[in-house]
Amino acid sequence: MTTLPETSAKKLGLVIDLDTCVGCHACVVSCKGWNTENYGAALSDQDPYGADPSGTFLNRVHSYEVQPETGTAQLIHFPKSCLHCEDAPCVTVCPTGASYKRSEDGIVLVNEDACIGCGLCAWACPYGAREMDQAAGVMKKCTLCVDRIYNGNLPEEDRVPSCVRTCPSGARHFGDLGDESSEVSQLVAARGGMDLMPELGTKPVNKYLPPRPKDVPADLDILAPYLEPVSGTQKGFLGWLDKALEKL
Amino acid sequence: MHPAGSVILFTVASGLGFGLLTWLGLGLPDVRGWAAFFYYALAFALAVGGLLASTFHLGNPQRFLRAFSQWRSSWLSREGCLAVACLLVMGLFALEAVFYDAVWQPLGYIGAALSVLTVFATSMIYAQLKTVPRWNHWSTPVLFLALSLGGGGLLAGQVGPAIALLALAGVMQLFAWLSGDGRFQERGTDIGTATGLGVRGVVRAFEPPHTGNNYLLKEMVHQVGRKHAVKLRLIAFALMIAAPLVLVMISSSALMICLAVTCHALGTFAQRWLFFAEAEHVVGLYYGKR
Numbered sequence: 001m002t003t004l005p006e007t008s009a010k011k012l013g014l015v016i017d018l019d020t021c022v023g024c025h026a027c028v029v030s031c032k033g034w035n036t037e038n039y040g041a042a043l044s045d046q047d048p049y050g051a052d053p054s055g056t057f058l059n060r061v062h063s064y065e066v067q068p069e070t071g072t073a074q075l076i077h078f079p080k081s082c083l084h085c086e087d088a089p090c091v092t093v094c095p096t097g098a099s100y101k102r103s104e105d106g107i108v109l110v111n112e113d114a115c116i117g118c119g120l121c122a123w124a125c126p127y128g129a130r131e132m133d134q135a136a137g138v139m140k141k142c143t144l145c146v147d148r149i150y151n152g153n154l155p156e157e158d159r160v161p162s163c164v165r166t167c168p169s170g171a172r173h174f175g176d177l178g179d180e181s182s183e184v185s186q187l188v189a190a191r192g193g194m195d196l197m198p199e200l201g202t203k204p205v206n207k208y209l210p211p212r213p214k215d216v217p218a219d220l221d222i223l224a225p226y227l228e229p230v231s232g233t234q235k236g237f238l239g240w241l242d243k244a245l246e247k248l
Numbered sequence: 249m250h251p252a253g254s255v256i257l258f259t260v261a262s263g264l265g266f267g268l269l270t271w272l273g274l275g276l277p278d279v280r281g282w283a284a285f286f287y288y289a290l291a292f293a294l295a296v297g298g299l300l301a302s303t304f305h306l307g308n309p310q311r312f313l314r315a316f317s318q319w320r321s322s323w324l325s326r327e328g329c330l331a332v333a334c335l336l337v338m339g340l341f342a343l344e345a346v347f348y349d350a351v352w353q354p355l356g357y358i359g360a361a362l363s364v365l366t367v368f369a370t371s372m373i374y375a376q377l378k379t380v381p382r383w384n385h386w387s388t389p390v391l392f393l394a395l396s397l398g399g400g401g402l403l404a405g406q407v408g409p410a411i412a413l414l415a416l417a418g419v420m421q422l423f424a425w426l427s428g429d430g431r432f433q434e435r436g437t438d439i440g441t442a443t444g445l446g447v448r449g450v451v452r453a454f455e456p457p458h459t460g461n462n463y464l465l466k467e468m469v470h471q472v473g474r475k476h477a478v479k480l481r482l483i484a485f486a487l488m489i490a491a492p493l494v495l496v497m498i499s500s501s502a503l504m505i506c507l508a509v510t511c512h513a514l515g516t517f518a519q520r521w522l523f524f525a526e527a528e529h530v531v532g533l534y535y536g537k538r
């Protein structure tokens with residue numbers, strides 16, 4: 001059914017820390033790996049070694065420069081994948097019922113056997129989170145690694161999305177954002193987690209933690225005072241030597 | 249948005265086809281026998297041909313039956329259901345008119361209503377998308393309906409109503425272009441709200457996630473061709489609205505109507521190409537583009 005569930009008590013999602021992301025794209029690679037080898041159609045590449053390579057990815061890392069009114073510009077790496085919106089426009093537009101939002105945990109998925117590949121859901125998503133696989137002709141999107149997080153065959157620590165498991169800087173957190181006491185919810189509360197394009201009313205579950213303000217110590221360089229260039233006129237022996245040499 | 253040939257052909261042809269079916273359902277003109285055969289053949293060719301063209305852009309068209317299942321929520325599904333219902337009802341009505349020389353007029357009224365609703369559903373597929381501010385407006389369905397009924401009116405030889413509807417379409421088209429140009433900005437979505445970083449300063453896309461092209465850019469950040477937009481608007485308006493109006497006002501002979509319809513159809517192709525090519529999707533913001 002492509003009508004949305006009334007509510008889902010559990011809201012599984014990601015919290016992405018823009019302060020710590022170093023822009024290494026490791027999550028992109030691990031996502032492509034996991035989702036090519038497991039659930040659903042593989043994430044195909046077109047002309048991968050040729051002049052015009054392109055391919056399907058469920059997670060991509062942008063980089064932005066922010067220039068504040070005063071001070072230096074800041075570079076911010078910005079991973080972006082499906083935000084598993086509560087009011088997901090991609091789900092309601094789907095004519096086949098292939099796109100759906102699970103009532104038990106809020107994950108937005110595509111049933112690839114029912115997808116006709118019309119692409120309307122990708123048009124409806126503001127975030128560019130859906131990509132049509134050019135080889136399979138079906139819509140691909142982040143599954144929140146639904147085949148990992150409930151997978152009893154994996155060790156406990158691996159039962160998180162592949163990107164979260166891979167991130168070397170701990171910039172990606174996974175949990176239940178419907179539970180106020182969960183670690184991710186507390187993180188969002190403490191750091192002022194934000195929605196992307198809130199004005200479009202999609203109510204994303206995934207949150208982004210804004211970069212923390214940069215530390216500005218009173219005097220950045222503690223060695224500077226000792227390296228002050230010698231100035232003024234020298235006194236004593238050195239002063240005499242200086243003058244004597246000048247006269248030569 | 250990428251102006252896909254199949255979707256342009258679909259919206260133009262089926263728009264005209266369902267427009268003509270509306271008039272035929274109303275009994276304007278009230279045709280029988282061979283005359284009815286030719287009118288209905290044309291209408292069905294346009295409507296069905298358009299619908300078939302729309303399946304060319306599907307990744308898995310063999311599963312099309314599933315697209316009739318989600319009429320409760322999806323405009324695309326509704327469009328499919330309405331189109332089939334309309335074709336069935338008008339098919340029966342056509343059979344009566346062609347072979348039995350006696351029609352049950354209420355059936356025609358139902359068919360006409362279904363035709364109008366089909367075109368409305370088509371327009372709502374676009375108008376519902378908040379992600380494309382240019383389309384996300386009441387003027388989109390009004391324009392689609394005026395063009396469909398106006399063009400269909402020409403085909404049906406209903407010169408008087410066609411003139412009025414094409415004039416309305418002309419006004420709506422100018423309004424859609426002029427008001428559409430500023431709507432993206434009015435909605436207030438920019439790279440700052442897209443990244444949530446706008447409150448901190450001026451945001452600039454520094455580095456894209458990939459050096460090559462991808463589906464999102466090809467499909468939704470189609471920028472080529474916009475540079476000729478103004479010229480194309482003039483051509484589209486002249487052919488789609490102005491020329492047919494002048495032609496049928498000079499004379500409403502069959503030849504003039506044929507000429508007017510040809511101009512109108514060509515102009516509508518140009519207009520529909522622009523409809524897609526000029527539509528900016530908010531996802532472009534993530535790439536620092538519109």
Ligand code: SF4
Nearest residue numbers: 082083084085090125
């Ligand atoms: S981010 Fe896009 S694809 Fe994911 S739920 Fe929201 S609208 Fe749908």
Ligand code: SF4
Nearest residue numbers: 094115116118119121
């Ligand atoms: S591409 Fe597939 S999932 Fe998306 S709207 Fe079309 S049928 Fe539904």
